[in-house]
Amino acid sequence: MSLAAESAPDGLVVDGARIDLFERGSGKPLLFLHAENGIEPSRAVIGELAKHAHVIAPTHPGFGGSELPKGMRSVDDLSYFYLDLLDQLDLSDLIVVGVGFGAWIAAEIAVKSTARMARLVMANAVGIKVGDRETRDIADIFAVTEPDYLAMVYCDPAVGRRDYKTLPDAEVLAAARAREATARFAWNPYFHNPRLKSRLHRIRIPTLFLWGTHDRMLSEAYGRAYCAMIPGARFETIERAGHFPHEEQPQVFTEKVFAFAGKSQERVA
Amino acid sequence: MRVYQFSEQAYYPAWNDHEGSLRITLPNRKCDPRVAADLFHRYYDEYQAADDLGLDIMLNEHHQTATCMSSTVAVGLAILARTTKQARLLVLGYPIGHRPDPLRVAEELSAIDVISRGRLDMGFIKGIPYEVAASNQNPVYLMDRFWEAHDFIIKAMTSHDGTFNWEGEYFHYRQVNIWPRVWQEPHPPVWSTTGSPTQARVLGERGYVMATLGTGFGTRKIYDAYRKSYVGKYGKAPGADRFAYLGLVAVANDREEARKRGELIAGYLRTSPIVYPPFRNPPGYMPAEDNARILRGESPPRTYTKAGRVVSMQTAPIDDLIDAGVLFCGTPDDVYEQLTAFCEHCGGMGNLLMMGQAGFLTHEQTIDNFELFAREVYPRLKAYQQPDAEAAAAAVAA
Numbered sequence: 001m002s003l004a005a006e007s008a009p010d011g012l013v014v015d016g017a018r019i020d021l022f023e024r025g026s027g028k029p030l031l032f033l034h035a036e037n038g039i040e041p042s043r044a045v046i047g048e049l050a051k052h053a054h055v056i057a058p059t060h061p062g063f064g065g066s067e068l069p070k071g072m073r074s075v076d077d078l079s080y081f082y083l084d085l086l087d088q089l090d091l092s093d094l095i096v097v098g099v100g101f102g103a104w105i106a107a108e109i110a111v112k113s114t115a116r117m118a119r120l121v122m123a124n125a126v127g128i129k130v131g132d133r134e135t136r137d138i139a140d141i142f143a144v145t146e147p148d149y150l151a152m153v154y155c156d157p158a159v160g161r162r163d164y165k166t167l168p169d170a171e172v173l174a175a176a177r178a179r180e181a182t183a184r185f186a187w188n189p190y191f192h193n194p195r196l197k198s199r200l201h202r203i204r205i206p207t208l209f210l211w212g213t214h215d216r217m218l219s220e221a222y223g224r225a226y227c228a229m230i231p232g233a234r235f236e237t238i239e240r241a242g243h244f245p246h247e248e249q250p251q252v253f254t255e256k257v258f259a260f261a262g263k264s265q266e267r268v269a
Numbered sequence: 270m271r272v273y274q275f276s277e278q279a280y281y282p283a284w285n286d287h288e289g290s291l292r293i294t295l296p297n298r299k300c301d302p303r304v305a306a307d308l309f310h311r312y313y314d315e316y317q318a319a320d321d322l323g324l325d326i327m328l329n330e331h332h333q334t335a336t337c338m339s340s341t342v343a344v345g346l347a348i349l350a351r352t353t354k355q356a357r358l359l360v361l362g363y364p365i366g367h368r369p370d371p372l373r374v375a376e377e378l379s380a381i382d383v384i385s386r387g388r389l390d391m392g393f394i395k396g397i398p399y400e401v402a403a404s405n406q407n408p409v410y411l412m413d414r415f416w417e418a419h420d421f422i423i424k425a426m427t428s429h430d431g432t433f434n435w436e437g438e439y440f441h442y443r444q445v446n447i448w449p450r451v452w453q454e455p456h457p458p459v460w461s462t463t464g465s466p467t468q469a470r471v472l473g474e475r476g477y478v479m480a481t482l483g484t485g486f487g488t489r490k491i492y493d494a495y496r497k498s499y500v501g502k503y504g505k506a507p508g509a510d511r512f513a514y515l516g517l518v519a520v521a522n523d524r525e526e527a528r529k530r531g532e533l534i535a536g537y538l539r540t541s542p543i544v545y546p547p548f549r550n551p552p553g554y555m556p557a558e559d560n561a562r563i564l565r566g567e568s569p570p571r572t573y574t575k576a577g578r579v580v581s582m583q584t585a586p587i588d589d590l591i592d593a594g595v596l597f598c599g600t601p602d603d604v605y606e607q608l609t610a611f612c613e614h615c616g617g618m619g620n621l622l623m624m625g626q627a628g629f630l631t632h633e634q635t636i637d638n639f640e641l642f643a644r645e646v647y648p649r650l651k652a653y654q655q656p657d658a659e660a661a662a663a664a665v666a667a
Contacts, residue, residue, distance in 0.1 A: 073410075143402065143547050164564040176560035180409060183552035187407040 025050030033102030062181035079108035155214035212241030362394030366415035392460035409553030466494035473498035480513035506662035509619030536628030601645030616661030
């Protein structure tokens with residue numbers, strides 16, 4: 001069953017834009033920032049995470065059913081949007097978990113302020129460039145066919161395959177919007193902010209990098225280099241998973257998040 | 270009617286060795302610069318012949334492709350501005366949303382307008398999807414960039430009293446004052462292309478010349494969208510001179526020879542879409558709603574015959590291309606009949622963009638095609654009475 005079918009997302013208006021937002025579970029607050037393929041593929045992991053925490057999972061502006069605030073163009077803009085969201089919900093002692101593009105947003109938030117954050121988890125993160133100008137650190141996902149893309153980002157491509165002819169209209173439109181929104185924020189410079197690298201030292205909260213080892217969009221060396229730029233950050237791998245380890249190994253992913261962040265006392269049945 | 274001769278200036282020797290993509294990725298080691306030079310000289314000789322025959326001239330540009338060697342249209346315009354004598358020089362078009370620097374575009378086009386003594390027609394276009402991979406401009410913002418570049422270029426061409434300031438969303442200049450100023454006042458005529466009624470309405474409001482390509486007997490609804498917004502803005506019907514159509518033209522003294530030429534010119538249609546699939550529809554180039562339909566496998570066909578039959582431009586046989594109003598082919602009488610029937614369908618179409626050369630059509634065939642058209646067809650088209658513009662506009666309003 002899809003997230004949307006389980007229950008309609010709650011809406012939240014931030015900076016004048018209405019976004020979709022799922023809230024599940026109780027206990028410590030956990031902000032989940034979805035990857036470039038939208039929130040729908042994260043349904044399993046949101047359920048797992050919500051067994052141990054109060055999960056707040058917004059759909060990024062421009063993705064799914066979320067509006068795009070006027071003038072929003074960059075991940076830098078997105079990070080300020082989420083800082084406003086954290087203020088608006090008055091969240092504190094927060095665990096922030098981001099995957100792929102969502103991990104890039106998480107890093108952009110954290111270099112600006114970690115005042116409301118206790119722990120940061122970044123899985124198969126994009127956002128920086130480590131190689132020289134003629135080395136493509138991040139595979140060009142817009143220059144490959146759909147089957148090649150799925151083979152690139154999943155350990156088991158079947159996990160990512162969708163039958164668009166039978167999916168509900170809203171999900172097909174969400175898939176189209178995810179692709180467009182990804183291009184909006186990550187086309188050029190490609191999946192990175194040239195300024196971010198020199199700011200990563202400002203992240204001084206405990207940080208965990210998770211890495212699906214079958215990611216062929218990013219190399220593990222890229223992930224380790226990224227991790228090394230954040231003081232004290234740890235790096236752990238997840239086997240039998242690619243660029244979206246939360247989709248392919250939602251339980252392992254969840255265990256690793258809470259082994260690092262600590263479980264809340266409260267549990268949800 | 271005016272007729273603009275157009276060739277994509279193809280590097281056709283590579284067409285049969287394309288590895289699945291004639292654009293973007295085809296290694297340029299397959300381009301022999303000596304062969305390319307001969308082809309360029311030939312194509313400019315043919316444009317010269319078009320000028321001598323009283324035809325106007327159209328140029329375009331595409332990037333990283335063997336289908337079109339004109340990769341920077343200012344180069345071709347510059348050559349022809351100096352060497353031709355009478356022809357209007359239409360660029361259709363200049364993909365200004367892709368260009369990093371619209372000041373440079375304004376300067377190039379102003380210089381060409383002056384060198385040609387006011388013969389420039391200035392077509393600005395979005396560019397086909399494949400151009401995105403070459404320019405690397407963000408496809409999501411392409412039309413926003415297009416309109417800001419357009420506004421800037423017009424402002425630069427119409428400002429004559431010293432510098433002005435431009436600090437927009439995409440382009441920033443503080444001391445703009447182009448030299449030379451344009452020859453045609455207030456600026457060279459603006460043209461554009463579209464395949465969608467939505468964009469046609471935008472162009473109608475501005476009164477720009479609107480061209481379509483490959484829309485065949487589906488053209489009327491696009492023209493009508495233009496008519497409706499034009500009437501709303503200007504209170505009168507747009508004349509046939511506001512409408513242009515790109516058609517393939519193959520004329521010969523007998524039908525058999527004309528069909529041979531038609532098949533060679535249709536090589537353009539056969540090869541143009543040979544592009545590695547991921548480059549065919551970059552994200553954001555089309556609205557998400559349209560892309561959702563494509564994900565579902567529902568893409569509306571583009572080309573219809575007069576009877577409403579769907580035609581694939583890439584694979585259709587010659588007869589279907591003729592029936593669809595994509596190819597105008599036959600004896601001079603045939604071609605005149607086909608073109609005027611198409612004008613009647615359109616409710617008026619005053620600018621034929623004539624692809625009279627493409628692909629493997631030889632120089633001799635090309636010149637013969639031009640000469641027959643100029644001698645036997647064009648005079649009759651000039652005398653042809655277009656459908657009544659007010660009646661066409663009234664039909665839309667009704």
